[in-house]
Amino acid sequence: xxxxxxxxxxxxxxxxxxxxxxxxxxxxxxxxxxxxxxxxxxxxxxxxxxxxxxxxxxxxxxxxxxxxxxxxxxxxxxxxxxxxxxxxxxxxxxxxxxxxxxxxxxxxxxxxxxxxxxxxxxxxxxxxxxxxxxxxxxxxxxxxxxxxxxxxxxxxxxxxxxxxxxxxxxxxxxxxxxxxxxxxxxxxxxxxxxxxxxxxxxxxxxxxxxxxxxxxxxxxxxxxxxxxxxxxxxxxxxxxxxxxxxxxxxxxxxxxxxxxxxxxxxxxxxxxxxxxxxxxxxxxxxxxxxxxxxxxxxx
Numbered sequence: 001x002x003x004x005x006x007x008x009x010x011x012x013x014x015x016x017x018x019x020x021x022x023x024x025x026x027x028x029x030x031x032x033x034x035x036x037x038x039x040x041x042x043x044x045x046x047x048x049x050x051x052x053x054x055x056x057x058x059x060x061x062x063x064x065x066x067x068x069x070x071x072x073x074x075x076x077x078x079x080x081x082x083x084x085x086x087x088x089x090x091x092x093x094x095x096x097x098x099x100x101x102x103x104x105x106x107x108x109x110x111x112x113x114x115x116x117x118x119x120x121x122x123x124x125x126x127x128x129x130x131x132x133x134x135x136x137x138x139x140x141x142x143x144x145x146x147x148x149x150x151x152x153x154x155x156x157x158x159x160x161x162x163x164x165x166x167x168x169x170x171x172x173x174x175x176x177x178x179x180x181x182x183x184x185x186x187x188x189x190x191x192x193x194x195x196x197x198x199x200x201x202x203x204x205x206x207x208x209x210x211x212x213x214x215x216x217x218x219x220x221x222x223x224x225x226x227x228x229x230x231x232x233x234x235x236x237x238x239x240x241x242x243x244x245x246x247x248x249x250x251x252x253x254x255x256x257x258x259x260x261x262x263x264x265x266x267x268x269x270x271x272x273x274x275x276x277x278x279x280x281x282x283x284x285x286x287x288x289x290x291x292x293x294x295x296x297x298x299x
Contacts, residue, residue, distance in 0.1 A: 003106075003249075004071040005049065007169075013128050016290040022080075022129075022188040024226050025160075026105045026277050029049075030049075031065070032049045035195060035268055039094060043088040043216075044064055044065070044066035045064065045065050045066075046063065046064040046065075047060065047062075047063050047064075047205060048060060048061065048062045048063070049061045051070075052096060054093060055096075055099070056063070056099055057093055057094070057095060057096075057190040058091075058095075058096050058097070058258045059090075059091055059094070059096050060089075060090075060091040060093075060094065061087070061088065061089070061090055062087075062089040062090075062091070063086075063087070063088050063089075063178050064084070064085075064087045065084070065087075065116075066084070066085050066087075066270030067082075067083070067084050067085075068081070068082075068083045069081070069082050069083075069085075069164070070289070070291060072133045072289040073129060074129065074287070075133040076131050076132035077129055077130040077131030077132055077134065078129050078130060078131075079127060079128075079129035079131075079274040080127070080129055080157045081125065081126070081127050082125070082126045082127075082129055083123065083124070083125045083126075084123075084124045084125075085123045085124075086120060086121070086122045086123075087119070087120070088119075088120045088121075088231060089117055089118070089119050089120075090116065090118045090120070091115055091116075091117045092116045092117060093103045093115070093116045094113060094116075094117075095112075095113050095114055095115075095157075095279045096113070097109070097111045097113050098210070099113075099158070100112040100113065100140050100243075104158070104159075104160070105133065105160070106157055107161050107242070108158070108160040108161060108204075109110040109158075109159050110156075110157065110158050110159075111155075111156070111157045111296075112154060112155070112156055112157075112287065113155045113156075113157075113247075114152075114153070114154045115152070115153055115154065116151075117150075117151050117152075117153075117170075117260075118148060118149065118151070119150075119151055120146075120148045120149075121145070121146065121147050121150070121154040122144065122145075122146050123144065123146070124143075124144050124159070124204060125141075125142070125143055125144075125145070126140075126141070126142050127139075127140075127142075127143075128141070128212055132262050135189065135215050137186065137187060137188045138187075139185060139187040140163070140185070141183065141184075141185040141195075142183050142185075143181055143182065143183025143184075143185075143195055144181070144182055144183060145179065145181045146179070146180055146181075146214045147177065147178065147179035147180070147202060149172055149175075149176075149177045149179075150172060151171065151172055151175075151203075151205075152170070152171060152173075152187040153168060153169045153170035154168070154169055155167070155168045156168075156169075161213075162212060162213045163210075163211070163212055163213075164209075164210070164211040164213070165178060165209075165210050165211075166208050166209050167206075167207070167208035168205070168206070168207055168208055168210075170203075170205040170206075170208055171202075171203070171205075172202050172203045172204070173202060173204075174199070176200055176202070177199075177200065177202065177203055178198070178199070178200055178232070179198070179199040179200075179201075179231070180196075180197070180198045180199070181195065181196070181197045181199075182195060182196050182200075187214065191216070195267070196233050197233055197234065199231045199232065199233045200231060201229055201231025201232060201233050202229070202230050202231070202232050203227065203228065203230075204225045204227070204228045205226070205227050205228075206225075206227075206251060207223070207225035207226055208223075208224060208290065209221060209222065209223045210222045211225075215257065216255030216257070217252070217255075217262060218254075218256050218257070219253075219255040219256075219257070220252075220253075220254055221251075221252070221253045221254075221255075222250070222251070222252050223249075223251045223253070224248075224249075224250045225247075225248075225249045225250070226246075226247070226249075227246070227247040228244070228245070228246050229244070229245040229246075229247075230242075230243075230244050230245075231243060231245070239275065241275065241276050242276065243274060243275060243276040244275045244276075244277070245272070245273070245274055246271075246272075246273045247270075247271070247273075248269075248270070249268065249269075249270050249271075249273045250268065251266055251267065251268035251269075251291075251293065252266050252267055253265065253266030253293060254266060261296055262292075262296070263295070264293065264294070264295035264296065265293060265294055265295075266293040267290060267291065267292050267293060268290070268291040268293060269288070269289075269291075270288070270289050270290075270291065271286065271287070271288045271291055272287045273286045273287070274286075275283075275288075
């Protein structure tokens with residue numbers, strides 16, 4: 001199913017201003033706070049605390065909270081999603097970026113940084129809409145999804161002055177992930193139902209960012225995030241199935257100077273693909289949508 005979505009960062013409606021603050025205490029501590037629209041078009045606030053406890057190792061806590069509103073066509077009708085996400089990444093062990101860094105050319109550099117971490121998320125979502133397939137209906141759904149995912153991986157970066165490339169890889173192997181969802185849904189055909197499900201599985205994440213800085217204050221960015229999740233889901237009614245879920249999120253953004261501000265515009269393509277094993281009574285689907293991104297930052 002191909003859908004079209006319009007994502008308005010709350011930063012535009014509320015005239016949000018990017019507020020970056022970096023406070024350096026005595027080494028080896030560093031602290032950072034930032035509020036800005038992210039590459040998905042969501043208003044995001046983040047804070048981080050890093051501790052370098054050896055020349056070759058550091059740990060850190062990274063918290064972020066984001067909100068997103070999007071509307072897209074679905075099943076002959078329209079769906080609206082209001083999503084709020086809180087994320088806490090605990091990096092148990094990481095090699096500092098400067099440790100495995102090599103100079104490249106006159107002013108460039110390349111780095112590699114392996115990491116062992118835990119990813120915790122609380123995702124609150126309200127979804128409502130109407131459609132005509134297979135019959136006319138309206139619905140409202142509210143749910144909370146939570147998970148804690150142990151992950152290992154590495155970050156790779158290349159800095160060539162006006163061009164920067166950052167890539168990351170994360171995998172849950174050999175650990176097992178646990179995810180749970182609770183909520184309720186009202187449907188004009190099936191009436192009201194409680195939702196509860198648990199999920200166990202494995203996950204792989206791959207992505208990165210390419211940034212071009214042609215002039216002072218100008219930034220052209222391309223962001224790519226790909227996730228593959230293989231899991232076993234068990235619902236409230238006792239139904240269970242094995243499935244594979246693939247998600248692709250890519251965005252192109254442009255930030256440019258305008259007085260003391262930096263407007264941010266762009267577009268993103270999102271695809272979610274659900275593929276259950278054919279032995280189970282679950283329907284596969286593909287959802288594609290486009291988001292338009294608008295935001296404002298301060299210099």
